[in-house]
Amino acid sequence: MALVNVKINNIPVQVEEGSTIIEAARVAGIKIPTLCYLKGVNEIGACRVCVCEVKGARSLVAACVYPVNEGMEVFTNTEKVKQSRKATVELLLSNHNQDCLSCVRNNNCELQRLSLELGCSSHKYDGVKSEAKIDASTPYLIRDNSKCVLCRRCVAVCKQYQSVAVIGANGRGFDTHIGCAFEAPLGNTACVGCGQCIVACPTGALHEVEEIEGVTAAINDPTKRVVIAAAPSVRVGLGEEFGMPVGSNVEGKMAAALRRLGFDDVFDVNFGADLTIMEEGTEFIHRLQNGGTLPMITSCSPAWVKFCEHNFPDQLDHLSTCKSPQQMFGAVCKTYYAQKLNMDPKDLVVVTVMPCTAKKFEKTRAAQNAAGIPDIDYAITVRELAKMIREAGIIFDELPEEQFDAPLGIFSGAGLIFGATGGVMEAALRTVYELVVGKEAPSIDFKEVRGTQGIKVAEYDLAGKKVRVCVASGLANARKIMDEVRAGTAPYDFIEIMSCPGGCVNGGGQPIRSAFVRNNTDIKGLRAKAIYDQDKSMKLRKSHENPAIKQLYDEFLGEPGGSVAHHVLHTKYVARNRY
Amino acid sequence: MSKIKLTTVTFKGTAEQETQLRQVLTEIKQSEHPSVMTALQRAQEIYGYLPIEVQSIIADYMGVSLEEVFGVATFYAQFTLNPKGEYAFGVCLGTACYVKGSGDIQAKLEECLNLHDGETSPDGKYSIAATRCVGCCGLAPVMVVNKEVYGKLTVKDVPDIVAKYKAM
Numbered sequence: 001m002a003l004v005n006v007k008i009n010n011i012p013v014q015v016e017e018g019s020t021i022i023e024a025a026r027v028a029g030i031k032i033p034t035l036c037y038l039k040g041v042n043e044i045g046a047c048r049v050c051v052c053e054v055k056g057a058r059s060l061v062a063a064c065v066y067p068v069n070e071g072m073e074v075f076t077n078t079e080k081v082k083q084s085r086k087a088t089v090e091l092l093l094s095n096h097n098q099d100c101l102s103c104v105r106n107n108n109c110e111l112q113r114l115s116l117e118l119g120c121s122s123h124k125y126d127g128v129k130s131e132a133k134i135d136a137s138t139p140y141l142i143r144d145n146s147k148c149v150l151c152r153r154c155v156a157v158c159k160q161y162q163s164v165a166v167i168g169a170n171g172r173g174f175d176t177h178i179g180c181a182f183e184a185p186l187g188n189t190a191c192v193g194c195g196q197c198i199v200a201c202p203t204g205a206l207h208e209v210e211e212i213e214g215v216t217a218a219i220n221d222p223t224k225r226v227v228i229a230a231a232p233s234v235r236v237g238l239g240e241e242f243g244m245p246v247g248s249n250v251e252g253k254m255a256a257a258l259r260r261l262g263f264d265d266v267f268d269v270n271f272g273a274d275l276t277i278m279e280e281g282t283e284f285i286h287r288l289q290n291g292g293t294l295p296m297i298t299s300c301s302p303a304w305v306k307f308c309e310h311n312f313p314d315q316l317d318h319l320s321t322c323k324s325p326q327q328m329f330g331a332v333c334k335t336y337y338a339q340k341l342n343m344d345p346k347d348l349v350v351v352t353v354m355p356c357t358a359k360k361f362e363k364t365r366a367a368q369n370a371a372g373i374p375d376i377d378y379a380i381t382v383r384e385l386a387k388m389i390r391e392a393g394i395i396f397d398e399l400p401e402e403q404f405d406a407p408l409g410i411f412s413g414a415g416l417i418f419g420a421t422g423g424v425m426e427a428a429l430r431t432v433y434e435l436v437v438g439k440e441a442p443s444i445d446f447k448e449v450r451g452t453q454g455i456k457v458a459e460y461d462l463a464g465k466k467v468r469v470c471v472a473s474g475l476a477n478a479r480k481i482m483d484e485v486r487a488g489t490a491p492y493d494f495i496e497i498m499s500c501p502g503g504c505v506n507g508g509g510q511p512i513r514s515a516f517v518r519n520n521t522d523i524k525g526l527r528a529k530a531i532y533d534q535d536k537s538m539k540l541r542k543s544h545e546n547p548a549i550k551q552l553y554d555e556f557l558g559e560p561g562g563s564v565a566h567h568v569l570h571t572k573y574v575a576r577n578r579y
Numbered sequence: 580m581s582k583i584k585l586t587t588v589t590f591k592g593t594a595e596q597e598t599q600l601r602q603v604l605t606e607i608k609q610s611e612h613p614s615v616m617t618a619l620q621r622a623q624e625i626y627g628y629l630p631i632e633v634q635s636i637i638a639d640y641m642g643v644s645l646e647e648v649f650g651v652a653t654f655y656a657q658f659t660l661n662p663k664g665e666y667a668f669g670v671c672l673g674t675a676c677y678v679k680g681s682g683d684i685q686a687k688l689e690e691c692l693n694l695h696d697g698e699t700s701p702d703g704k705y706s707i708a709a710t711r712c713v714g715c716c717g718l719a720p721v722m723v724v725n726k727e728v729y730g731k732l733t734v735k736d737v738p739d740i741v742a743k744y745k746a747m
Contacts, residue, residue, distance in 0.1 A: 165644035172654045175582050181649040182585060182631050189646075579635055579645055 006072045021052055021063035021074050031516065032076050033085060033114055035092075035151050035202060037064035039519040042156035047149070048088050049114060052076045060084055086118045094125035096203075097132070097146035103204040110202030110514055111149060130174055137187030140209055140360040141198065145177050148205040153515075154178065154197035161501050163476035164307065166191045178205075181579070190310040190578050192475065194303035194499045195357030195381075195508015202515065208357050211378045212388055218349040218377070219262040225343065227333050228263040229408070230254060230353035231326065232270050233419030233504035234382050236530040237355055240511040241386035242396040247526030249534055252401025257389050259402060268404045269352060270411030272329030273418040273427070275552070276300065277543035279569050280322045280424075281431045282560040284494055288467070293317040295470070295485065295492040298424050300324045302362035303499035303508075305573065307475050312482050313575030318495075321570040323375075325418060326352050326359055327368050329408070330375030331568045336556040337408060338371065345371040351378040353385045355419070355507030358499065370568040381509030410548035413535035420528035421473035421503035422449035422456060425496040429460065429469070431544045436462045444541055450532065452502045452525050455481065457492070469494045474501035502528065583653050586661045587701040590632045596625050600633065604640040615641050615651050619658055628662040661699045664706030666744045668692065671721045673712030680734075681720035685709060687737040688722070705744070 002017045008028035015024045025032050036047035045062035052063045055073035060081065068074070075081065093115060100106055115122065132145035152169065155178060159165040166189040170179045180189045198206045218226045239248035258266045284296050299305055299320045308319060323331065329352065334345040341348075352359065356379075362368065363376035380388075389396055404410070414430050417423035426446040433441040448458035449469065454477040457470045470492040472478045478497045484490035500507045502524030513523060535541060543549060557565045603621045607613050618637045619629060626633055629652050631645075638645045652658045670676075670685040685707075689695055692705050699706040713721055718730025722740070729740060 159644070159647075166646055168644075168646040168650040170650055170653045171583050181634070181645040183583060579631070 004068060004070045004072075006068045006070075006074065008074050009076055010073075015068060017069075019068055021054075021061070021066050021068055021076075022050060024068045025052075025063065025074070025076055026520070030076055032063045033117060034064055034515055035110060035114060035149065036153065037519070038153050038156060038200060038515055041160050041200075042151070042153050044152065044156075047092075047151055049085055051081060051084050051088075053078050053081055082118070086120055089114050089118055089120050090124040092149050093120060093122050094127060095129050096149070097129075097144070098122060099147070099204075103147070104207045105204035105512070108512055108514075109204060113514070130177065132177065135179075135186050136209070137185030138191065138193065138209070138361065139364055140193045140357040141186065141191075141195065142207055142209060143178070143186065144205055145179075146205075147203045148178055149203055150176060150178065151202060152178070153200040153202065154206060157196045157200045161196055161474050161476060162192065162194060162307075162499070163479045164190065164192055164194075167197065190307075190576070192303040192306045192310070192499065193358035193361045193508075194475070196500060198357065198508050199510065199512050201512075208381050208384070208509065209360060210384055210387075211360070211380050212384050215351050215378050215380060215388070218351070224347055224349045225264045225341070226262075226349045226351060227265040227267060227337075227408075228258050228261075228351045228353065229267040229269045229272070229329055230258070230385075231355055231419065231504060232273060232416050232423070232531065233355045233507065233510070233527065234353050234385070236419065236505060236527040237382045237510040238386060240513070241383065242389075244397070246513075246517075246521055246523050247530045249530040250396075251534070252403075253396060253399040255404050256399040256402040257385075257394055257396060260394055260399075261388055261392055263351070265408070266402075266405050267329070267333075267408040268411050268415075269325050269329050270415035270418070271408045271546070271548060272325035272327075272332070273300075273415035273424075274412050274543035274546045274549050275328045275332065275569065276322055276325045276418075276424075277414055277427050277431050278549060278553070278560045279328070279565060280320050281428050281435065281543075283320055283322060284428065284432060285436060286561060288465070288493060295490060295495045296320055297485075297495045297497055299571075300418065300424055301358070301497060301499045301504075302356070302365075303358035304475065304478060304497045306358065306361070306576070307478065307499065308482070309573055309576040310578050311479070312486060315482065315486055316573045316575065318485060319573055321572070323368065323569055323571045324359075324362060325415075326354065326379065327362065327375050327571070328569050330363070330377075331368075331370035332408065332552065334371035334373065334375060335568055336552060339556070346373060349377045350375070351380065352376055353382065354379050354509050355382055355504045356500075356509045357381060358508070365571070366574075367571040382511055383509065386511070407548040407551060410546060411540075412543050412546045413538040413541035414543040415546070416538070417531055417535050419504045419531045420450075420524075421452065421498050422471045422496065423503065423531070424498075425449045425469055425471050425494070427543060428494070428496075430542045433460070433462060434542070434544070436465075438463075449496075450528075452522070452528065454501065467494065468492045469496070471496045473498040473503050475499050505531065582697075584661055584695070584697040586628070586630060586699060588662055588699050588703045589701075590630050591703070592626060592630075592632060597636070599625050600636060601640075604637065608640060613641065615643060615648055616655070619648070619652055623658060626662075628659045630660065630662075659697075661697060661706065662703060663708075664699050665704045666706075666724055666747075668705065668707045669710040669713075669723045670707075671711070671713050671719070671723070672709045673716070675712070675716035676720040679719040681722075681732075683734050684720055684722060684732055684737060687734045688741070691738055691741040
């Protein structure tokens with residue numbers, strides 16, 4: 001690619017031809033403020049916050065979409081530029097519900113930060129506000145359009161990442177608002193609950209349905225025993241809520257924090273992940289050897305499952321019947337563990353911490369109640385956990401490193417890597433290879449399925465039988481694979497699908513990072529690396545070697561895929577409409 | 580929340596209309612620049628309005644989501660989500676009629692029909708859509724019902740006119 005010479009505020013820089021002003025300015029060490037811009041996802045030049053002066057240009061230009069060319073001179077910080085940006089943000093503020101002090105995004109709001117950085121007056125323009133109502137029609141998400149700035153970042157991720165596209169701008173002019181087709185509540189649409197819109201939102205217009213109150217009440221209820229467990233990827237996201245760099249693994253501190261919050265048992269969903277491998281691996285081998293429906297597709301990601309039900313209701317046979325790790329964990333708590341404690345499962349409250357908002361939906365599904373009551377009582381996001389820790393006054397970075405409790409807190413590296421795209425596939429291969437071939441795989445690392453790219457394929461030799469696998473993350477990628485599956489042209493035996501790009505490390509329940517961090521940091525890559533680093537350092541790296549899993553089968557479940565296991569750990573799916 | 584008027588009228592599209600729509604959409608898809616907007620325009624020519632049943636077919640053909648179609652349909656004033664009633668009432672809100680009090684006529688009409696501007700009664704019989712100058716300012720204020728013109732109106736005349744159509 002050819003290089004061009006440009007000057008940013010008189011600083012000469014060389015950048016690739018076709019770069020935008022914003023990218024060139026970054027090279028010159030200048031940060032141009034943005035609001036609607038999300039690199040590669042939402043490049044529409046709509047909000048006009050990033051305007052700059054270009055020598056010779058008729059008017060101010062939007063730096064996020066304006067390409068540089070040879071000899072261009074850009075000024076990012078003139079009075080004219082500053083006045084324009086300031087007026088733009090002040091106009092946004094004039095139609096904004098400035099409920100900042102009690103807003104869920106207080107201190108992590110891009111509009112608030114812009115207002116501060118640009119020196120805006122919060123009530124420069126006062127006038128009529130657009131009418132906005134709150135959509136609380138789902139068990140996972142709240143939309144409050146009184147805080148919406150119409151940047152369309154949520155709309156862009158819903159379509160580009162997920163190909164779900166159930167939200168968009170309706171109406172025009174002052175009445176424009178983000179909503180669904182025919183103004184349907186979100187809960188009546190094909191929304192999958194992934195929460196990518198929440199982590200893309202610059203303001204408090206979108207947030208999860210919080211369950212903190214219920215969790216706290218359970219902890220304070222002396223008649224309840226409260227179990228907590230966090231998903232694999234939570235330990236590599238949580239630290240960011242406390243100012244740590246992206247990719248910090250805070251597993252030990254997290255265990256300590258959970259104990260200090262008053263939970264009775266501090267377990268780990270990684271155990272549920274190991275259990276998933278036992279069941280899913282067995283199911284795959286069974287399908288492979290008995291002419292079952294192939295390719296088999298993983299069912300760990302509830303937003304993916306719902307996506308499949310809405311968009312590929314004729315392909316549900318491909319889904320593994322296994323519950324997700326969260327649901328398996330809950331099911332085992334309320335059956336096996338309650339039995340072990342000799343207590344009524346109704347007095348056991350199971351809480352999970354998830355990088356995910358769709359988990360809040362998943363726990364409400366039918367056929368997720370092994371003990372006749374819901375497997376999971378509360379599923380909170382990483383953000384909700386961080387809020388609880390802050391409310392409790394726990395100084396997170398000073399916490400000691402602690403361990404999880406036995407037996408449901410014992411896990412292998414295979415369970416841990418579920419948190420990144422390709423992790424379930426690798427974990428399954430570690431076990432399936434040994435079960436089928438009867439000896440250890442040449443390498444425990446199946447590196448072909450690692451990495452943050454959206455679609456990965458590989459082929460492995462299992463005792464003379466070639467097994468072709470595919471790993472997809474981001475539902476837009478899943479759709480491509482599923483179109484092939486439907487057409488009968490997908491050359492795969494086993495497919496892993498995760499809803500969020502990069503897998504759970506980049507889930508909709510993870511800490512919300514500003515557009516600047518998203519645009520300039522490989523968030524999902526760094527978080528995934530932290531997970532793989534921990535896996536590498538572990539002695540126990542295969543699900544079927546987890547002693548707690550063996551004990552669970554010996555004492556309670558019997559054989560993987562057996563009748564008890566089937567009752568407790570497997571589920572059903574339903575065909576859903578697209579509209 | 581918005582000025583978007585959703586219809587409460589039951590969809591009465593015919594098989595012929597659907598065949599025609601599918602044919603038109605196939606043509607549009609094969610054209611050089613297939614666009615949702617063109618599809619909506621042609622669909623409105625066929626049905627007179629753009630209910631969910633029609634927009635869903637457009638979404639499927641054009642390979643976009645229903646919301647993307649709806650977003651376009653609610654952006655442009657040329658599209659309507661409501662069918663015209665069997666009796667379509669239009670009060671002129673042009674300058675001459677307006678200064679002669681057509682705003683009050685409109686308000687009375689909305690009250691008599693229990694509809695807001697841009698809406699159609701659930702049975703599909705009556706609709707109200709304010710119009711611009713109909714070209715007979717000498718008769719201001721003017722109301723048009725289908726092709727019938729009522730001029731030099733007073734608010735008191737409105738209930739009688741409505742009653743006449745209710746009796747039909």
